[in-house]
Amino acid sequence: xxxxxxxxxxxxxxxxxxxxxxxGYDCHCLSVDYGQRHRAExxxxxxVAAALGAREHxxxxxxxxxxxGSALTDNTIGVPVAGVQAGIPVTYVPAxxxxxxxxxxxWAEVLAxxxxxFGANAVDYSGYPDCRPEYMxxxxxxxxxxxxxxxxxxxxxxxxxxxxxxxxxxxxxxMELGVDYGxxxxxxxxxxxxxxxxxxxxxxxxxxxxxAAGLADPTRYQTG
Amino acid sequence: xxxxxxxxxxxxxxxxxxxxxxxGYDCHCLSVDYGQRHRAExxxxxxVAAALGAREHxxxxxxxxxxxGSALTDNTIGVPVAGVQAGIPVTYVPAxxxxxxxxxxxWAEVLAxxxxxFGANAVDYSGYPDCRPEYMxxxxxxxxxxxxxxxxxxxxxxxxxxxxxxxxxxxxxxMELGVDYGxxxxxxxxxxxxxxxxxxxxxxxxxxxxxAAGLADPTRYQTG
Numbered sequence: 001x002x003x004x005x006x007x008x009x010x011x012x013x014x015x016x017x018x019x020x021x022x023x024g025y026d027c028h029c030l031s032v033d034y035g036q037r038h039r040a041e042x043x044x045x046x047x048v049a050a051a052l053g054a055r056e057h058x059x060x061x062x063x064x065x066x067x068x069g070s071a072l073t074d075n076t077i078g079v080p081v082a083g084v085q086a087g088i089p090v091t092y093v094p095a096x097x098x099x100x101x102x103x104x105x106x107w108a109e110v111l112a113x114x115x116x117x118f119g120a121n122a123v124d125y126s127g128y129p130d131c132r133p134e135y136m137x138x139x140x141x142x143x144x145x146x147x148x149x150x151x152x153x154x155x156x157x158x159x160x161x162x163x164x165x166x167x168x169x170x171x172x173x174x175m176e177l178g179v180d181y182g183x184x185x186x187x188x189x190x191x192x193x194x195x196x197x198x199x200x201x202x203x204x205x206x207x208x209x210x211x212a213a214g215l216a217d218p219t220r221y222q223t224g
Numbered sequence: 225x226x227x228x229x230x231x232x233x234x235x236x237x238x239x240x241x242x243x244x245x246x247x248g249y250d251c252h253c254l255s256v257d258y259g260q261r262h263r264a265e266x267x268x269x270x271x272v273a274a275a276l277g278a279r280e281h282x283x284x285x286x287x288x289x290x291x292x293g294s295a296l297t298d299n300t301i302g303v304p305v306a307g308v309q310a311g312i313p314v315t316y317v318p319a320x321x322x323x324x325x326x327x328x329x330x331w332a333e334v335l336a337x338x339x340x341x342f343g344a345n346a347v348d349y350s351g352y353p354d355c356r357p358e359y360m361x362x363x364x365x366x367x368x369x370x371x372x373x374x375x376x377x378x379x380x381x382x383x384x385x386x387x388x389x390x391x392x393x394x395x396x397x398x399m400e401l402g403v404d405y406g407x408x409x410x411x412x413x414x415x416x417x418x419x420x421x422x423x424x425x426x427x428x429x430x431x432x433x434x435x436a437a438g439l440a441d442p443t444r445y446q447t448g
Contacts, residue, residue: 062286069334088372095330098370102326106319110293135369142362146322148312151353 002026003115003159004108006100007049007057009041010186011206012162013119014048015174019161020117021052022177028111029057032100034093035065036072037079040194044185051183060103069094072188079188081199088127089201091188097130101139101158108156109147117159123166136160167209175215182218195222226250227339227383228332230324231273231281233265234410235430236386237343238272239398243385244341245276246401251341253281254331256324258317259289260296261303264418268409275407284327293318296412303412305423312351313425315412321354325363325382332380333371341383347390360384391433399439406442419446 003025007013020027031045042059049057068074070093077090097120104116120131129135140158144150162170174181186206187196196203198221210217227249231237244251255269266283273281292298294317301314321344328340344355353359364382368374386394398405410430411420420427422445434441 058290060286060290062284064330066282066284067331067334069330088375092372093330094333094372095326095367095370098326098329098366099323102319102322105322106288106293106317107291109318110291129372129375130370132369135366138362138366138369142322142359142366143319145356145359145362146319146354148316148318148353151312 001115002028002111002113003117004104004111004113005029005054005117006104006119007031007045008119009044009048009184010119010202011174011181011184011209012121012170014052014179014181014184015162015170015177016117016119017048017052017054018174018177018179020159025115025117027054027117028107028113029054030104030107031057031059032103033059033061034073034096034099035063037075038072038185038188038190040190040192041185044183044194047183051180062099064093064096064099067094079200081197084201084204086127088129091201092128095130097128097135098139105143105146105156109149112149112154114149114154115157115159117161120160120163121165121167121170122163131163133160133163136163166212167205168212171209171213171215180218182220191222195220197222225339226252226335226337227341228328228335228337229253229278229341230328230343231255231269232343233268233272233408234343234426235398235405235408235433236345236394238276238403238405238408239386239394239401240341240343241272241276241278242398242401242403244383249339249341251278252331252335252337253278254328255281255283256327257283257285258297258320258323259287261299262296262409262412262414264414264416265409268407268418271407275404286323288317288320288323291318303424305421308425308428310351312353315425316352319354321352321359322363329367329370329380333373336373338373338378339381339383341385344384344387345389345391345394346387355387357384357387360387390436391429392436395433395437395439404442406444415446419444421446
């Protein structure tokens with residue numbers, strides 16, 4: 001079975017790729033260079049795709065800094081480092097997941113792949129609206145009206161296998177499947193070598209996940 | 225009221241911009257250079273935006289030729305010129321409208337614009353699945369779960385004011401509002417000067433619309 005797997009280069013999507021491979025899917029991985037600060041995640045994605053036996057890995061480029069509106073796509077907005085707060089943080093990128101999923105939908109249709117895998121998580125996450133299960137269901141419904149494939153009766157399934165898991169459980173599951181999390185980059189402001197800041201929300205959620213799982217954290221941190 | 229208007233440079237979206245302006249919207253126009261054959265439509269879009277009093281016009285670039293799968297994004301697939309056939313033609317671009325609307329959604333959120341206008345048409349059209357009213361409703365439902373704005377109670381409305389109109393009625397309505405259709409480019413394989421082939425489905429539907437409306441066709445055609 002052919003599937004498109006959205007692969008950011010972070011911990012969550014690497015786990016999702018491992019799960020899709022374990023379930024027997026032939027995985028076509030898509031990473032999107034949208035002008036994010038943390039482009040080190042893109043080279044991480046390439047390494048993860050190769051290590052986990054993806055059929056292919058493509059990087060699609062589009063420039064969301066044109067619109068801005070997020071700490072990840074506008075360099076004048078700082079990435080918060082004081083700790084995870086309530087509410088939707090400034091690292092939210094307007095409509096980002098909708099854009100990523102739309103691109104995955106396009107490629108899935110061209111490949112005749114009726115499956116998309118996406119590493120959204122709604123438990124230990126940053127409060128992003130486009131990570132919620134009800135959003136995923138609405139996207140899937142829309143997708144099944146959008147395409148020629150759907151009009152011809154091929155139903156698309158959007159898989160979000162880790163959406164309900166705590167970070168520690170995601171890590172445990174990935175380790176069982178042999179994911180080397182040292183390859184992955186989650187930090188919102190990783191340096192060019194992929195070393196993490198240790199202070200942004202994404203770093204904090206990841207670090208807490210390894211602690212809760214009782215496992216050694218393989219993340220390479222910047223000095224300090 | 226602020227609105228994002230998707231403006232292709234063709235007849236339908238020019239009419240939609242005129243309708244939005246007539247209804248008093250402050251229009252931020254978005255054109256997408258996705259690698260389509262008929263890029264002459266993009267300069268047409270800039271002229272139309274200026275002529276109809278848009279607040280601004282932006283061209284967003286992303287390269288759907290990466291995926292291909294359509295006569296409009298893969299030069300090895302020819303544009304049909306034998307006349308409109310039943311079924312979904314090879315000019316269908318996989319998930320194109322979903323991608324366009326996702327980009328509009330992102331910009332609308334950054335602009336704090338709760339309205340998107342889109343020139344889809346489900347009457348004199350080419351059978352594209354992502355031009356149907358049920359698709360539009362599903363996109364709107366998904367959009368209202370996708371964004372921070374929606375999570376904070378700002379409802380997004382997707383306006384498709386010509387979706388149920390025949391081409392002749394679209395043209396009549398636009399003429400009443402002063403649209404100069406000579407500025408617009410609908411042809412799938414217009415030349416660099418914006419002159420139409422007269423034989424592709426888009427040209428045929430447009431030409432039939434002027435005939436049915438009993439109005440002179442201002443389209444500039446290639447020689448022959």
